[in-house]
Amino acid sequence: MATDSLTVTDNRTGQTYELPIADGAIRATDLRQMKVDADDFGLMSYDPAFLNTASVRSTITYIDGDRGILRYRGYPIEQLAEESTYLETAYLLIFGELPTEGQLAAWVDEITRHTFVHENVKRLMEAFRYDAHPMGMLISSVAALSTFYPDALRIDDAETRMIETKRLIAKVPTLAAWAYRHSRGFPYVYPQNDLGFTGNFLSMMFRMAEPRYVADPVLERALEVLFILHADHEQNCSASAMRSIGSSHVDPYSALSGAAAALYGPLHGGANEAVLRMLAEIGDVRHVPAYVERVKGGEVKLMGFGHRVYKNYDPRARIIKQTADSVFEVTGRNPLLDIALELERIALEDEYFVSRKLYPNVDFYSGLIYQALGLPVGMFPVMFAIPRTAGWLAQWLEGIVDPEQKIARPRQLYLGSDERDYVPIERRAAVEAASVA
Numbered sequence: 001m002a003t004d005s006l007t008v009t010d011n012r013t014g015q016t017y018e019l020p021i022a023d024g025a026i027r028a029t030d031l032r033q034m035k036v037d038a039d040d041f042g043l044m045s046y047d048p049a050f051l052n053t054a055s056v057r058s059t060i061t062y063i064d065g066d067r068g069i070l071r072y073r074g075y076p077i078e079q080l081a082e083e084s085t086y087l088e089t090a091y092l093l094i095f096g097e098l099p100t101e102g103q104l105a106a107w108v109d110e111i112t113r114h115t116f117v118h119e120n121v122k123r124l125m126e127a128f129r130y131d132a133h134p135m136g137m138l139i140s141s142v143a144a145l146s147t148f149y150p151d152a153l154r155i156d157d158a159e160t161r162m163i164e165t166k167r168l169i170a171k172v173p174t175l176a177a178w179a180y181r182h183s184r185g186f187p188y189v190y191p192q193n194d195l196g197f198t199g200n201f202l203s204m205m206f207r208m209a210e211p212r213y214v215a216d217p218v219l220e221r222a223l224e225v226l227f228i229l230h231a232d233h234e235q236n237c238s239a240s241a242m243r244s245i246g247s248s249h250v251d252p253y254s255a256l257s258g259a260a261a262a263l264y265g266p267l268h269g270g271a272n273e274a275v276l277r278m279l280a281e282i283g284d285v286r287h288v289p290a291y292v293e294r295v296k297g298g299e300v301k302l303m304g305f306g307h308r309v310y311k312n313y314d315p316r317a318r319i320i321k322q323t324a325d326s327v328f329e330v331t332g333r334n335p336l337l338d339i340a341l342e343l344e345r346i347a348l349e350d351e352y353f354v355s356r357k358l359y360p361n362v363d364f365y366s367g368l369i370y371q372a373l374g375l376p377v378g379m380f381p382v383m384f385a386i387p388r389t390a391g392w393l394a395q396w397l398e399g400i401v402d403p404e405q406k407i408a409r410p411r412q413l414y415l416g417s418d419e420r421d422y423v424p425i426e427r428r429a430a431v432e433a434a435s436v437a
C-alpha cells in the first residue's frame with residue numbers, strides 16, 4: 001500500500017531516510033538530518049528564484065499553469081470578471097467568502113470613507129520633480145503613509161490590521177491619480193465619494209473644470225474588469241516581497257511600498273509599460289517579422305509574453321482581449337493593436353515560442369487599453385498596483401496569523417574565500433603582484 005513519504009538514500013554515507021510528504025511536498029528542513037558527520041550543517045536544497053519551493057500554505061488564489069486556470073478563493077476568474085465588482089472581489093480575497101448584501105454595503109461604505117489623505121501627503125507629492133515617474137511617486141507616498149499612521153505597527157491587533165487594510169485599499173487610488181495629475185501639471189482632484197470605486201478613480205484622474213466627472217460606463221466597467229483580473233496572483237514576485245517584508249513585523253504601509261517596488265520591474269508589473277514601448281519601437285506591422293527574429297536571436301525579449309506559471313495561455317489575457325474590443329468601440333481602435341495582433345499571430349505559430357510555451361500574458365493587451373483611456377505609459381504599472389493592493393493585503397493578513405510564519409531568511413551556498421588576513425592598503429599592490437606572478 002502506498003504511503004505518503006519519500007525514501008532517500010544518501011550515497012555519501014549509505015544511510016536511508018524516510019521523509020513525510022504532506023500536501024504534495026516534503027519539508028526542506030527534513031533534509032537537514034542528512035549529514036556526513038556530526039559537524040556537518042546538514043543537507044540543504046538549492047532553489048534560486050523558488051522554481052520548486054513552496055514558502056507558504058495559502059487558501060487565497062489557485063493557479064493551474066498547465067491548464068490556464070486562475071481562481072480566487074475557488075471562484076473562476078472568468079465568472080468574477082463577468083459578474084463581480086472590484087470591491088466585492090477585494091472583500092472575497094481579504095475575508096475568504098463573497099459578502100452578503102449588507103456586508104458588501106458596509107465594506108464599500110468603509111472603503112469610501114477612507115479615500116482622502118492628509119494634506120501633508122499632498123504636499124509631499126507636490127515636491128516631486130515635474131517629470132517624476134508616477135510609480136516612483138506611488139511607492140514613496142505609500143511608504144510615507146506609515147508615518148501618518150504609527151498605530152499600524154500594532155500588527156498583532158486584528159482590528160488595527162483591518163483598519164489599515166481598508167485605508168490602503170481606499171487611499172492607493174488617490175495617490176495613483178495624484179501621481180498622474182502631477183506628471184501632467186494638473187491640480188490634484190479630491191475624491192468624490194458619491195461615485196463608485198472605479199468612477200471615483202477616473203474622476204480623480206480626468207476631472208478638469210466640470211463640477212462633476214461622469215465616466216463612460218463602458219470604460220468604467222472595462223477598468224473594473226482589469227482591476228478584478230489584477231487583484232491577486234498567488235506567490236508572485238511582489239506578493240512574496242509583501243510576505244517577506246511583512247514577516248519582519250513592519251507596518252503594512254512599508255511592506256506594501258516594498259511590494260509595489262517589486263511590481264515596478266519590467267519582468268513583473270512594469271511589463272505593460274515595456275510592451276507599449278516595444279510596440280511603438282516596432283512602429284509598423286511590416287517590421288514585426290524582423291523584430292521576432294531579434295527576439296529569437298536573444299537580442300531582445302518579447303515583452304508581454306511568457307510566464308513563470310502559465311505554460312498554456314494566461315486566462316487573464318483572454319478576458320483582456322475581449323475587454324479591449326469593447327473599449328476600442330468607444331475610444332476608436334488603438335493603431336498599435338494591429339502590431340500586437342500580428343506579433344501574437346506569428347509568435348503562436350513559431351517553433352521558438354511554441355517549444356518554450358510562450359503565450360501572451362496579462363500585460364500584453366492591458367497597456368493598449370490603458371493607452372486608449374488616455375493614460376501615459378508611466379501610469380501602466382500604477383494601474384496594476386491599484387487592484388493588486390487587495391491581493392498584497394490578503395497575502396499579508398494570511399501570513400501574519402499563520403502559526404508557521406517566521407521572519408523570511410533564506411540560506412545561501414557560500415562559495416567565497418576561506419579565512420584570510422587583512423592586508424594594509426600600502427601593501428596590497430605588492431601582495432597582488434606576488435599572487436599573479
Ligand code: CMC
Pocket residue numbers: 236266267268269270271295300301302303304305306307308309356358361362363
Ligand atoms: N521573449 C523571448 N523569450 C522568452 C521570453 C520572452 N518574453 N520569456 C521567456 N523566454 C525564453 C527564455 O529566454 C528561455 O529560453 P531558453 O530556454 O532558450 O534559455 C525560455 O523562454 C524560458 O524562460 P525563463 O526565463 O526560464 O522563464 P521564467 O519563468 O524565468 O520567466 C518571465 C518568466 C515572465 C519573467 C519571462 O517570460 C519574461 O521575461 N517575459 C517578458 C516580461 C513579461 O511579460 N513579464 C510579465 C509577466 S506576467 C505579469 C506579471 O507577473 O506581472
